[in-house]
Amino acid sequence: EVVSEAASRTIKLAVIPGDGIGPEVIAEAVKVLDAVTAHDNVTFEKTQFSLGAARFLETGDVLTAEDLAAIAAHDAILLGAVGGVPGDPRLKDANIERGLLLGLRFSLDHYVNLRPSILFPGVPSPLAAPGVIDFVVVREGTEGPYVGNGGAIRQGTPQEVANEVSVNTAFGVERVVRFAFGVAASRPRKQLTLVHKTNVLVFAGSLWQRTVNAVAAEFPEVSVDYLHVDAATIFMVAKPSRFDVVVTDNLFGDILTDLAAAISGGIGLAASGNINPEGRFPSMFEPVHGSAPDIAGKQLADPTAAILSVALLLDHLGLADAAARVSAAVTADIATRTNSHSLETAPRSTAAVGDAIVTLLTS
């Protein structure tokens, strides 16, 4: 959805701070969002939603039909992080992440999970010779082994059988593959890599490979290759510069994007968009990191991933100029840091990082 920035516009934003460090990083993200759009003809009308482990412990609800309907009435969603303290007995059977995060992704048809990986200048990588890291993983978001199509018989007995079904449809694969080709075509290198495990998962793999082959005909300018998921992890550490755009299924994308975040400075910097490209439902933007309850409330969390998620949000809303300004301010801020690659070792408080980025934006 592209709009002229001259037109006056109100954007209804659902804000889900969530648990742990979520509220802290979201406070900074909202600060940056307000600052960058202060002089644009755009107003963000924010509604805060109290969802996550804290809400579950209070009310017993993870995501009600009312929550979902209210959120769906917004133009976009900004989410911090959800999930309680690991091992909390009261959360034993709750699975907040699945119920809430996957609940939103599936209900709002977020079939594109967009996860850019950029090694910003000055950021230490765990790799000795990282080279240029600048790629995007387009992870499918509504199919694969994430569909919840599992079951067990004879649970708790020596005869238990527990199955999990990965469901892949031509409809679902084609739309995400076409989106990925679009992303590749818009980038200078125009290179798309399908990652799968076609030699073992032969039916799903065949569907993915045939779909990529078919859609490739519409994008003759994009060069295409293929890697098995195991080999892809080798390239991630041995030669990440080989990647431009990766398209892959929900589970492989989950695994690869954590690895991609790790090599490009850690999950403290990794942003993501859960996108419904047609805009039938609001898209959702969130840092890749979790709620890190151990460091919550101490102003220790790095809000950069949440702030970069704001850049993705602005871009998605057609506010490309504001998005670029956020990215530039983050890049400038990162260049001033000495040790910024982990959530735990942020040398400045969460708010100080947000303030610094706002200063860079407005100066």
Next chain:
Amino acid sequence: EVVSEAASRTIKLAVIPGDGIGPEVIAEAVKVLDAVTAHDNVTFEKTQFSLGAARFLETGDVLTAEDLAAIAAHDAILLGAVGGVPGDPRLKDANIERGLLLGLRFSLDHYVNLRPSILFPGVPSPLAAPGVIDFVVVREGTEGPYVGNGGAIRQGTPQEVANEVSVNTAFGVERVVRFAFGVAASRPRKQLTLVHKTNVLVFAGSLWQRTVNAVAAEFPEVSVDYLHVDAATIFMVAKPSRFDVVVTDNLFGDILTDLAAAISGGIGLAASGNINPEGRFPSMFEPVHGSAPDIAGKQLADPTAAILSVALLLDHLGLADAAARVSAAVTADIATRTNSHSLETAPRSTAAVGDAIVTLLTS
């Protein structure tokens, strides 16, 4: 199976050189096997099996019932690598790796896929600060998404649905988990990490987690923790020293062990054992790398992974002393190298590496 090394003993070894660089690296592995056992009271009676892409192109067979019966009559198997030239149209529908490698693993009930990762002194890691890397992944080998339980309807139409089923049984999970605890108990650190994705694959994940909890009671000396597979990839590059023994399913194990090989010097050094611990079927030892047809026949391949697979083979056969001598010779040889971390850049010929290790063994 533990035997006194004093007893005279004949071991029937099935040798499957395979395709590409397979025959070259196996020649060196056999050279080392013969040298290290020359003065022991043990004789390896070798039968060579012609299996792989070359055989398929000649006869149309991947693995016949006769092949399988003949191989099963041996005490152990040494395999090089199988697989033809990628994109060879004659192999389009063959899937040699799946038919042969998985055919052997499943038919011979190789439920333990043992993959040690050691960063040998002198070997460059792609990680800036690898620390001590010395862990073992115990990958399940006969279940999970590898069972071939997939299917598709309406193939080739816009209504196609392609499913893949991960099958996990209490029987299958428990035996591999118990083996992994045994490995952990035998190591100085005695630390076992279950890797899975219990928050999404809730049925399979629950079975794995409950099984680990239950078997842990038998091994009070082993400390146990858990990582989601995505988080495990982060630790692999950020802090691989945290791992001692990892137990995981077939697919997660496939992915993690390629990553583990990459951080510890590359797949040119990664050995593996496909083990049937009870000895009902012969176990199979093979380098993790593939057949690399592009460099085949040129004496460019590093045979170290195949030679380290011989060490695993000897260990499995109860010849621990010979196994240790092979490992020591490989370690000494690696220490002399300047650039040994990739199959393609081995500065010596394949045979020269084998010869050097034999010299170290016999001097």
